[in-house]
Amino acid sequence: MTASAKAEPAPFVRLTAVTKRFGTAAPALDAIEGVIMGGRITGLVGPDGAGKTTLIRLMTGLMLPDQGSVQVLDYDTRRNPGAIQAAIGYMPQRFGLYEDLSVQENLDLYADLRGLPKSERRRTFSELLEFTDLARFTTRLAGKLSGGMKQKLGLACALLRKPRLLLLDEPGVGVDPISRRDLWKMVENLTAEGIGVVWSTAYLEEAEACDHVFLLNQGRLLFSGPPQEMTGRVEDRVYRLSGIDGRRRERLARFLDHEGVVDGVIQGEAIRLVMKSGAVPPPLGKGDGTSSARAAVTPPRFEDAFVDMLGGGPGGRSRLAETQRTFAGDAGRPVIEARGLTKRFGDFTAADGITFDIPRGEIFGLLGPNGAGKSTTFKMLCGLLKPTAGEGRVAGFDLRRDAPEARNRLGYMAQKFSLYGDLSVIQNLNFFAGVYGLSGAKKRERIVLMTEIFDFRPIHDMSSKDLPLGLKQRLALACAVLHEPEVLFLDEPTSGVDPITRREFWTHINGLVEKGVTVLVTTHFMDEAEYCDRISLIYRGRSIALGSPDEMKARVASKDLPDPTMEDAFVALVEGSEAREAA
Amino acid sequence: MWWTRLKALIVKELLAVLRDPKARLILVGPPIVQLLVFSYAATLEVKNVDLMVLDRDNGHWSQELIQRIGGSPTFRSVTLAASPAEVRLAIDTQSVLAALEIGPTFSRDIEAGQPAEVQVILDGRRSNASQIVSGYLGRIVGTLAAETPAGKRTGSEAIRIEPRNWFNPNLTYQWFMVPNLVASIALLIGLIVTALSVARERELGTFDQLIVSPLRTHEILLGKLIPPMMIGLFHISIYILAAVFIFGVPLRGSLLLLYGSAVFYLAAVVGVGLFISALSMTQQQAILGAFLFMVPAMLLSGFATPIENMPAWLQPVTLINPLRYFLVIVKGVFLKDIPLAEVIRQTVPLCLIAIVTLSAAAWLFRRRLE
Numbered sequence: 001m002t003a004s005a006k007a008e009p010a011p012f013v014r015l016t017a018v019t020k021r022f023g024t025a026a027p028a029l030d031a032i033e034g035v036i037m038g039g040r041i042t043g044l045v046g047p048d049g050a051g052k053t054t055l056i057r058l059m060t061g062l063m064l065p066d067q068g069s070v071q072v073l074d075y076d077t078r079r080n081p082g083a084i085q086a087a088i089g090y091m092p093q094r095f096g097l098y099e100d101l102s103v104q105e106n107l108d109l110y111a112d113l114r115g116l117p118k119s120e121r122r123r124t125f126s127e128l129l130e131f132t133d134l135a136r137f138t139t140r141l142a143g144k145l146s147g148g149m150k151q152k153l154g155l156a157c158a159l160l161r162k163p164r165l166l167l168l169d170e171p172g173v174g175v176d177p178i179s180r181r182d183l184w185k186m187v188e189n190l191t192a193e194g195i196g197v198v199w200s201t202a203y204l205e206e207a208e209a210c211d212h213v214f215l216l217n218q219g220r221l222l223f224s225g226p227p228q229e230m231t232g233r234v235e236d237r238v239y240r241l242s243g244i245d246g247r248r249r250e251r252l253a254r255f256l257d258h259e260g261v262v263d264g265v266i267q268g269e270a271i272r273l274v275m276k277s278g279a280v281p282p283p284l285g286k287g288d289g290t291s292s293a294r295a296a297v298t299p300p301r302f303e304d305a306f307v308d309m310l311g312g313g314p315g316g317r318s319r320l321a322e323t324q325r326t327f328a329g330d331a332g333r334p335v336i337e338a339r340g341l342t343k344r345f346g347d348f349t350a351a352d353g354i355t356f357d358i359p360r361g362e363i364f365g366l367l368g369p370n371g372a373g374k375s376t377t378f379k380m381l382c383g384l385l386k387p388t389a390g391e392g393r394v395a396g397f398d399l400r401r402d403a404p405e406a407r408n409r410l411g412y413m414a415q416k417f418s419l420y421g422d423l424s425v426i427q428n429l430n431f432f433a434g435v436y437g438l439s440g441a442k443k444r445e446r447i448v449l450m451t452e453i454f455d456f457r458p459i460h461d462m463s464s465k466d467l468p469l470g471l472k473q474r475l476a477l478a479c480a481v482l483h484e485p486e487v488l489f490l491d492e493p494t495s496g497v498d499p500i501t502r503r504e505f506w507t508h509i510n511g512l513v514e515k516g517v518t519v520l521v522t523t524h525f526m527d528e529a530e531y532c533d534r535i536s537l538i539y540r541g542r543s544i545a546l547g548s549p550d551e552m553k554a555r556v557a558s559k560d561l562p563d564p565t566m567e568d569a570f571v572a573l574v575e576g577s578e579a580r581e582a583a
Numbered sequence: 584m585w586w587t588r589l590k591a592l593i594v595k596e597l598l599a600v601l602r603d604p605k606a607r608l609i610l611v612g613p614p615i616v617q618l619l620v621f622s623y624a625a626t627l628e629v630k631n632v633d634l635m636v637l638d639r640d641n642g643h644w645s646q647e648l649i650q651r652i653g654g655s656p657t658f659r660s661v662t663l664a665a666s667p668a669e670v671r672l673a674i675d676t677q678s679v680l681a682a683l684e685i686g687p688t689f690s691r692d693i694e695a696g697q698p699a700e701v702q703v704i705l706d707g708r709r710s711n712a713s714q715i716v717s718g719y720l721g722r723i724v725g726t727l728a729a730e731t732p733a734g735k736r737t738g739s740e741a742i743r744i745e746p747r748n749w750f751n752p753n754l755t756y757q758w759f760m761v762p763n764l765v766a767s768i769a770l771l772i773g774l775i776v777t778a779l780s781v782a783r784e785r786e787l788g789t790f791d792q793l794i795v796s797p798l799r800t801h802e803i804l805l806g807k808l809i810p811p812m813m814i815g816l817f818h819i820s821i822y823i824l825a826a827v828f829i830f831g832v833p834l835r836g837s838l839l840l841l842y843g844s845a846v847f848y849l850a851a852v853v854g855v856g857l858f859i860s861a862l863s864m865t866q867q868q869a870i871l872g873a874f875l876f877m878v879p880a881m882l883l884s885g886f887a888t889p890i891e892n893m894p895a896w897l898q899p900v901t902l903i904n905p906l907r908y909f910l911v912i913v914k915g916v917f918l919k920d921i922p923l924a925e926v927i928r929q930t931v932p933l934c935l936i937a938i939v940t941l942s943a944a945a946w947l948f949r950r951r952l953e
Contacts, residue, residue, distance in 0.1 A: 421787065423602060489795070
């Protein structure tokens with residue numbers, strides 16, 4: 001029987017016109033239709049707030065749809081939630097691990113909760129510990145595990161009683177690419193046994209690896225099918241422009257305003273363009289620095305197709321940058337300097353001898369998984385943490401010791417939305433203007449300008465915590481640049497936002513950089529790292545590679561992998577550094 | 584420049600409290616509850632007492648005694664018991680607070696001019712109320728004794744004590760309690776609003792935003808200090824109005840002196856709040872910390888129990904309690920037109936406490952930023 005199930009995937013979940021509302025706002029899920037098959041990895045893909053978690057919770061029967069029905073393993077979630085819950089494994093976003101219990105104690109606890117018979121435990125535990133490669137860590141407290149190991153332990157707990165359907169809510173968040181690949185391989189092994197897997201994610205590159213994808217945006221199902229079908233829609237319309245003379249960001253801005261261009265981003269030294277169907281080839285002209293450029297068709301990515309489906313990105317003009325004053329390039333001194341920055345917490349070294357320079361008008365990226373030390377480095381530079389050793393300077397100032405006025409040159413945008421949620425949009429703007437010493441006419445002028453550029457007028461009096469994620473992100477940017485800073489510190493600025501908002505954000509940043517603003521950005525998005533001029537790869541507190549994205553990729557290119565992605569480069573560099581350490 | 588920054592911070596703090604529904608609840612809920620509970624429910628007077636009488640005499644004098652007790656407003660009910668067992672059961676089950684046993688020869692002894700005896704049985708589990716009831720009963724029996732034949736004979740020689748209560752002639756309980764509440768509400772609100780403010784920002788990640796801004800540490804401190812003081816003064820004013828217009832407490836002293844010293848009192852309280860706030864990582868910890876300070880501060884202030892009654896080793900501890908000093912001022916201003924010199928004498932320690940708590944908070948703040 002198992003053999004036949006393996007040969008022919010059976011429908012495990014049937015979604016029929018599923019609608020779910022919270023309050024009076026737009027529905028969280030709007031008439032979702034679809035079938036999820038066993039023996040496959042089905043990706044639930046979409047930005048934060050698209051409805052992924054809601055859909056998964058509906059499948060578990062923990063929540064019921066307002067309209068339509070959800071059938072899981074031939075049971076209806078309305079009538080038989082108990083039978084469903086007994087047959088599925090569910091790993092919520094922050095898996096409910098008990099951080100003060102050891103790995104083994106967590107397993108014991110979940111075995112008790114799931115009613116795993118004592119006789120089966122030894123075998124199941126040893127299987128799962130081997131499967132997740134956690135056997136060496138059974139006595140370690142769950143709270144002391146790395147992000148990747150926590151997810152693996154969470155997966156092990158969800159697999160204690162082998163489920164027929166496994167629901168994973170954003171298992172890839174905060175996990176380094178290597179652990180993410182491990183996790184993915186484990187899940188693939190499960191599908192070979194006929195288990196159905198639902199993997200939700202906001203990373204669009206994860207979508208490409210799924211067997212089937214449900215693409216959600218603002219509660220609506222935009223696409224359902226194999227990811228190749230999605231990327232196939234923009235096949236032959238994606239170009240990579242290499243060999244551009246001079247300022248590629250300015251070129252990109254001009255391309256984006258061009259009629260036939262749907263989408264465009266910086267990709268290392270090159271520009272990546274998506275054209276409207278029929279509008280080939282990209283318009284290369286003389287005298288704008290693209291005469292020597294070569295345009296080559298390049299394989300499409302899921303994100304290209306997503307942006308195309310949403311009707312293309314915003315134009316290339318940034319009014320924000322146009323109204324910003326220019327910072328003249330004094331080539332002499334770098335704007336941001338890190339000299340052997342080291343931070344120890346007790347006997348744990350969070351950052352170890354990190355050194356780099358960032359000249360004026362450059363975007364510099366700190367790339368690395370959560371907990372690797374990039375946020376620690378970032379915080380030491382902007383004065384939030386005192387280095388144990390070494391020194392960081394911004395525009396020549398040590399922000400911890402020098403006059404607080406020096407901080408007026410700095411704009412800061414934090415990881416999570418960290419504006420005042422109870423204050424309205426305009427109150428937030430007023431507050432940040434005041435704190436940065438703007439008053440009178442200057443203050444009014446800047447606030448009016450931000451209101452116009454970001455279209456805040458209709459939401460002036462809304463509490464900022466009630467704004468949709470995209471608008472929150474815009475407001476955070478507006479507050480960070482109100483005082484025309486010379487240096488921008490961006491900590492994971494576009495985590496989880498939809499690609500259109502992300503494009504708009506980077507259009508502004510690119511424009512500001514053209515005006516001489518220097519940007520330090522932390523990210524764990526591999527493609528976002530390619531928007532940077534140079535990146536430092538931070539892993540386990542150390543910078544294991546420093547250079548431009550193209551240099552990094554070139555460094556790991558081989559015969560087997562002639563055109564590595566940024567993620568390939570990351571994985572190869574980390575493995576190389578571990579091998580050196582072991583030697 | 585610095586004023587622009589500070590003003591922005593103060594406005595933001597006030598807005599953050601007023602626009603957050605939970606924070607608004609803290610500003611409105613506890614003050615109303617405290618006013619109602621302390622001024623009506625938590626009364627220290629003993630009223631509505633249930634009493635049982637085992638009357639084995641059943642004569643003229645025992646009837647007289649029972650009627651007098653029944654006529655006193657202190658006693659809600661007087662039940663007659665048939666046997667000592669019934670008395671025991673009633674006390675055991677706490678259905679009465681006290682029982683009176685009148686001996687079989689009570690009336691006869693009185694008529695004979697001999698000493699007569701009544702026995703009072705009290706529930707020692709409620710020691711305070713029992714003592715007061717015992718006093719009431721003693722007074723009633725004493726009055727009755729003076730009217731017996733033997734009492735009348737000696738009455739002319741007895742000394743009569745005529746008590747007179749200054750400042751609160753009718754010993755109105757609320758005259759004593761409501762001025763106390765003015766001080767305690769400022770403590771409650773000042774502590775909680777301050778303790779929550781930094782912890783909330785830490786939890787939301789906005790605190791980092793403040794630190795990377797050009798605000799200096801002392802400006803952040805001032806910005807965190809002034810709004811809770813403003814809110815505290817607002818609550819003090821509301822309570823003063825309630826005291827005068829709802830509870831009819833006389834206001835005999837100078838409001839100017841009251842507000843002047845209130846500023847120092849609030850600064851001391853907010854300093855403690857800031858200290859707690861700097862120590863706590865989450866709002867929960869901050870609330871817990873605030874209560875950890877507040878409960879002993881209330882008990883060691885002379886609010887309900889006189890400081891003089893505390894053991895000698897404990898009394899010095901009250902010297903660092905800001906509530907202790909401000910209570911003297913508030914009660915003084917309300918009930919007896921406290922002189923300026925006395926207000927100053929109480930404000931100087933408040934000022935010292937404020938200096939200590941605020942510098943400690945500033946020190947901890949700076950250290951936490953390392």
